Amino acid sequence: MMSVMQTIDTAHDDMIHDAQMDYFGIKLATCSSDRAIRVFDVKQEQYTLQQELMGHEGPVWQLAWAHPKFGSILASCSYDKKVVIWKEINRKWSPIYEYKDHESSVNSVAWAPHEFGLLLACGSSDCSISLISSEDGEQWDSKRIQNAHSIGCNAVCWAPATSPVSLLETSADSRPELTKRLVSGGCDTFIKIWKEEDGEWVEDTKLEGHSDWVRDVAWAPATGLNRSQIASCSQDGRVIIWTNNGSTASWSSKELLKSNDVVWHASWSLTGNILAISGGDNKVTLWKEAIDGNWQCISDVSKSQDNEIKQVQG
Amino acid sequence: MFESKFIGRNVSKVKICDQSFGAESFLSGTHTSQTFVSADNEIILWSVGVEQSEEDVEEPTMSKSSSISHVGDVMGLDYKGGIAAAASSNGSVSMYKLDKMSSSTGLEPLHSWSALHSFKSGRKCPCTDLCIEDNIATCGEDGSIHILDMTRPTPVRSLVSCDSCTLNSIIWVSPQSVAVVNTSGQLKVFDIRQSGTQPIQKFILSSADFSSLNCLDKHPSQHHLVATGSYNGVLGIYDLRQDGVPVTILEGHSGNSISDIKFHCRSPDMLFTSAYDGTVWQWNGGKPHQGAGDSGEQSVWFLADAVKHRIEVSELTSLYTQAGSMSGYPVNCLDVCNNMSTGRM
């Protein structure tokens, strides 16, 4: 089911916190506690360092690639309370905008679906979420959601822009107006869904289920129906799948996993058919929703045993 | 009567060899369409034979007689008098000798011109097509045209950035001039003896209904008569003696992108187009003429209105679908001789 393709040495001097492939999978960006961001060109299985981006004054936590229709744009956030937006011009990367209004570490950045233009959400330890946007990549505006999560916001993620209903229609011109929605997770153990109404960001739903800090939230790509799904993982060792069937406002929850260690990260595949979960117990598991609606662990990889691949029957 | 074969690769180009090599042979090139230059491509020499089937009917067969690996996608492929040349997505052109005596190779690499086509930044870009006459003419995504003497290591004439768009295809229309088509729907003719990079003639398919021109071919005997195929399925017929606009415009392939166009070399009142919707059309401009060329009268293709009424169109790929193979996939290329071959995907 899973095979090690290769290992690459990023040559970061400290711990790596994030690694992101761009839209087409031809560039890779990594960030680390060594304050650096490194961008690699990916050709076949070759990774060549294109440039090291220095600019942050603390560990860089997370990266996000903008859609290629805006050009080559990368956002980064750091312990230094800054969000930096980088752009590649003539094969050279340079910062085009710095957002410095957060009062504490910025933990998460995520670009909105490209239909909404250049719009970035950032979650910070100062309890707020900021939304940074630009029409042309030159002038930048920002909005704030104050006190989004008490003690701090750890993760932000956007809902897909595709309004599920319109997918079934063949004519794309009659798309209904889309609502911007995003989900955030924080130290208050809550998961909150926010939506924009008349230009203001308001809380739409609060999901309670975790008993400790929420570490990551991931909204599943739209699969063509009314259903929405969010995966959340937490310090309490649990992974929860939240499902909204589209006809009511309520979300049902299903516990995917309960482990004794922190679960750090949740990541969906392109069409939402696979969910990757990484935890503090040195384990990465891959999950797939079976035809009967139950979640099956299709693969279980321990990072400490790189070459030993175990398969778990669902 | 036809024979089809899956070769497990995406065929980008086919070219039937002429009598000098034996009309029973043709070449094909493959593409992988990856963002990096892949060495996983090849040029294959096929031979076409005839086999008696069980019912004593003659069935054509094709078999691979030799192949040679090619770096980058094969974007263009041409053959003339024992020489073949291929245009690569990495901007280079390579030339081969076809030798039917040597059974081991069949395709012998002769010479290559590397990195002919590139952008100002130095980044290589695809050489999109080429055409062999006495010299080889090439065109690329950089909007440049190069003329290569087969015996010289560097181009004998280069029209750098003579077009602002991607040039999709190139043909020789006289010993001194080449015709090209581009993505903004223009057909241009360049005189390679003149200095400067201005075309001597310029045609626009239609300024209101813009579409990329993907391919072109010239009438086998009346070289001023050129036909183009467009992204929106339009067949354009041009008289190079009159500037400006096509003489005739015909719509086909249900508006799907035309990938290749060829006149029948013996009966030039017939021409063929292939398209990404998986169809091959035969356009019949009049009664098929016997023998080479036609009588010097005004060609049927120029009689705009008359043509529209007289043209018969038949879809050839219905043959394929009946046989249950090759349905619905893009036809990337075709070549016509007495026989015809197409390549898909």
Add this chain to the structure above:
Amino acid sequence: MDVQSDTPQQHSAMLGPNNKLILCNNSTEGSGELLFKEVNLRPEYDNQFVRNLVNEMSCVFIANQRSPDCPMTVEEVLHYSRSYRAVIKESMQHVQRALMTEDAASADLLDDLMRTLVVSESAWNLMEIIFFQEPQGGELALQLLKWLSIHIDDCRVMMEEVMKEDPVHHHHNYWPAVYGCLLQGKTEGVMELLVASNNTSKSCRVLMSVLSKMPVYQAAGMAVNEYEGKWRMWREELKQMLSQGVFADDDKMAQMAKILSGDLDSILSAVEELSAPWYSYLMAAIFYTQPYAKFHQVQGSIEGAVHRCGGIKSFDTHDSLIYHILRRNLVELMKCCSEEFSSWWFAAHLADVFHQANLLQEKNSLDTTMRDSLLLEYGGSLMQDHRLWNVGIHYLLQCPKYGRYHLQEYLARLPLASTRQALKVLSVCETHGFTQQASSICRVMARREMREDRLGSALTWCRHGKDGNMATIVAEKFLDQYRESVMLPSVDVLDALGPTMLLMSKKLLFLVKLREFHQLVDTGEEKEACSLLVALIKSRTAPARYWFLLILELLPMLESSKVLFTPDEIYDLMNAVTELKQSKSEEMMNELEVSRIQTLHLSLTRCLAKVTLSDSNALVAISCDV
């Protein structure tokens, strides 16, 4: 309070494009490596034979899609199913041929593929018999044995070998060949082998006579119950002989007689000696205990056989497949196919055959059929292969609920390696009405061309995507170059630009008008040129920051001896110059600019005077603030 630095995030795994899992591998020492793992949910498409198979099967698939209103008849389903099997068989021949020529390195891969193909083909064949042919009593046992002998033909091979030896029974495979034939119900083969051995013992003679008397079911001309009666009589006789100890003098003959009489222990031990699979036992057991049985009558035998052969847990993939087919358990069968087979092609196509036969109608929690979800998986795996995405499209399009959405996502991620590839993907998007993806492709290409300083080409992509915003960005680049060099680049594209584009971007409109001005000047139509430019300034189609440059372009015309302007036009220009001057405070302007503006004013004034003099009817008050 600091959220993360106290417990740094050690572990993260991201699913990148093409199901590539990226792991941050932070060792205790800090510095990081990245680990790439391929989540391999796709079969080995790098193998050319697999790609051929995929292509050929897709043609069968496409040609056999029906609307739900007109389902296939049984004959059509059978024909459909057999077409797939023909493709698999042909593929087996290709691989077989290659195996004879390939070197050892790739032979392993081909061996694996061959095994998969063999298993698929035999399972598929049995599936046809059980689900679609539905043989009646009497025929079922014969059909099963026929299937068995096609797919396990070692007894035929052994028999040929054995018959070459003289005397035959000295060959080490003599008895395995005899039992092999017996287990597959090939009584003629058994007879042939017995005759050839010149065994003159009594028990052998008796056995041969029993064999020759064994009733054979013939579909034409014999009712099943008539056959059943005859068979029961024959078996009663045999059983009597056995109880009378007729075969006691020869162990082999005795065992054969027991098998013929339907003694399950004897059948099982013969199967075990030959290391034949469990279904070999089952089919022999059915043939010798209930050869007249209908499908529902053998279900007990199937369970019994599973039990006797070690239980379902001991089964490998092929064994389980055969079991689920024989049990007609579609859900388990499909599950087994999709879980155990590395390649989706088998499960997906099989599911579609069942779907067309109207056998797969159940819905699951995702409100989609099993067939749809298998097609989505298979189509998705093809879409992610750069050589097979064209094939994948057809599978996704056949999934009514999710297919189009998945297709959009995959199409948007196809690499745009060349203009040709971009136009090809674009045409797919446009054909299927994916306007979002289509415009996104155009914009990505426009950006790319702009990066390479190919402004004309970039504009052509904007035009294709009818993208006014991007056209404005590109037009600005054009104007930047104009400001630097007073020359417009890529004029061939500007000249060919149709009218529709100009409505979408004001900048572009200005750019094209500017080009028109240059053309008018070039062709000597100076008066028209001047009017055009003045109109551009007056209507403010030309942004103020270009005015200066534009008026400079007019300078030769202002100084010309010919009268090229109307007084109104000169006033308009004067107003523009005044406005320009006011918009910039004195200290902001450098000396050059100040002197240029003065020059302009002077020229304008002179020109106005000239115009006024030449036109005596005009009453003009000259008042300028220079």
